[in-house]
Amino acid sequence: MPFKRLIILFCLAILTLPAHAEGFITRLLNKPVPGGVAVVTLPEQSEAPRAHYQDQPLLVIREDGQRWIAIAGIPLTAKAGNEYIELADGEKVAFKVTDRKYPEQHIKLQNQQHVTPDPEHLKRIKRELDEQISAYKTFSARQPSNLLFDRPVEGRLSSAFGLRRFFNGEERNPHSGLDFAAPTGTSIKAPAAGQVILVGNYFFNGKTVFVDHGQGLISMFCHLSAIDVKVGDELARGEHVGKVGATGRATGPHLHWNVSLNSTRVDPSIFIGAFMP
Known part of the structure; x- marks a missing residue:
């Protein structure tokens, strides 16, 4: 296979990868269960977005210098299913809560x-x-x-x-x-x-x-x-x-x-x- 074609195939493969690989904070904290934590990627912008969950302001940081993430605490009373983070412009970003049983x-x-x-x-x-x-x-x-x-x-x-x-x-x-x-x-x-x-x-x-x-x-x-x-x-x-x-x-x-x-x-x-x- 010609070298030029290999380069093209490699570039195409890169394009099919996820836009953002998980960073350290996401791997550590993203446990979206009742009583857990959801780490949610936010839309890109120059300054830190303002985000709320259940009318409470959220911790927002830049992860690995690549993307803004919101870190949300999930109440123990939450049910399995979709929850939503709301941004300052009214846009909503969904995340999914999975069930967890406590003894x-x-x-x-x-x-x-x-x-x-x-x-x-x-x-x-x-x-x-x-x-x-x-x-x-x-x-x-x-x-x-x-x-x-x-x-x-x-x-x-x-x-x-x-x-x-x-x-x-x-x-x-x-x-x-x-x-x-x-x-x-x-x-x-x-x-x-x-x-x-x-x-x-x-x-x-x-x-x-x-x-x-x-x-x-x-x-x-x-x-x-x-x-x-x-x-x-x-x-x-x-x-x-x-x-x-x-x-x-x-x-x-x-x-x-x-x-x-x-x-x-x-x-x-x-x-x-x-x-x-």
Whole structure:
């Protein structure tokens, strides 16, 4: 076969390949299941597109210098099927959610108030919940320093995200984070750079820290024995946040770590490369 014809065939083969090969971030984060993450390629333009999902602004970054991608957190309540990201000009970009089943977890608590709180405690819980929901809605302009997160603590994974939870036989909200079993006093470190936006001592969560990593990507650490940061602190990746404990609704020392995108709690295991389908 003449060399010139080989060149032509090679060029034709290149044209039949996908326009964009998957980048590292897409391979790491694209787990489009309830409680997961969808990575969606956006139309090309010179500046970062503005995108929303379920009326919440989305994290948008340039992947591998090739294309704009939106990174959307999918609620645990989402059903299998098509979902849509909306752009500033009204254009909609579809992505598909696939089903995922989560197992059950049964927990025995000594304090019945942590199962069925009395009216006075319910007032406190409502006030604290509103405060935390407001923190989850934070959307700052900063770009996350990294999306492959470090594990915030050394310890085994003890309770997975999304478990249907039963306390003393009564079903409550699904498990919204990832638990690490570790001794009281174990250092907790920031999995990525960020700013401390909320600290508190809450009825269910105990001693708690929220860190804003940028563009709606938030980490929450709770049940701490000690908080060693304050609101406004800028943390580098790997910097000390506090210590593992068992404050709030906890049966023993561990770190409960939430990751939130577009005000939606998602499976933290995705961000540390430990996701199990």
